[in-house]
Amino acid sequence: GQQVMQIPQYQHVQEGEDFTTYCNSSTTLSNIQWYKQRPGGHPVFLIQLVKSGEVKKQKRLTFQFGEAKKNSSLHITATQTTDVGTYFCAGGSGTYKYIFGTGTRLKVLA
């Protein structure tokens, strides 16, 4: 079945450093969504990417969808302590079901 992997599993950065998480699907995706889950909280939708090669920005966050629509990345510039949490990608395959990635847990050291 379809699998969605994320790397790294954990990332500790100093405040002010950049951070990137990568998402890879075993199958071609129709679109991809990104969510953030704070410790003890619930996943919160960040963004959706649909087009091959699409790049979207939200302030310090940059999201990219690969040309082959099998991978995606989230890059955070100059991390802040408020960026702490787990970032999940969720791959859509043209139906209602999204397969969530394994997540990248980000810790930001002040």
Place this chain on the structure above:
Amino acid sequence: NAGVMQNPRHLVRRRGQEARLRCSPMKGHSHVYWYRQLPEEGLKFMVYLQKENIIDESGMPKERFSAEFPKEGPSILRIQQVVRGDSAAYFCASSPGTAINSPLHFGNGTRLTVT
């Protein structure tokens, strides 16, 4: 505009008891998804329901687990004869249409502990 409401927030059950988890979707949302999350792990799809219909329950164990989304009232995830391995956070999410076109709005989750 209330978000997705889940209750209870925390639930403790002894082995063999039944657990009932409730989810009220956002107003205007008719699609409900249940996900399970073990500590430090990702979200695993369990079941997708529309009003009065189970569309996909492929992620839900066939025994002891059931879900419903009646015409009136919240969606219910029911776990019979709970075992320690059922301990997890169970998240409900809703969307106005099929999630392929719209984001999932998650509730705060129910953290089930089986003793």
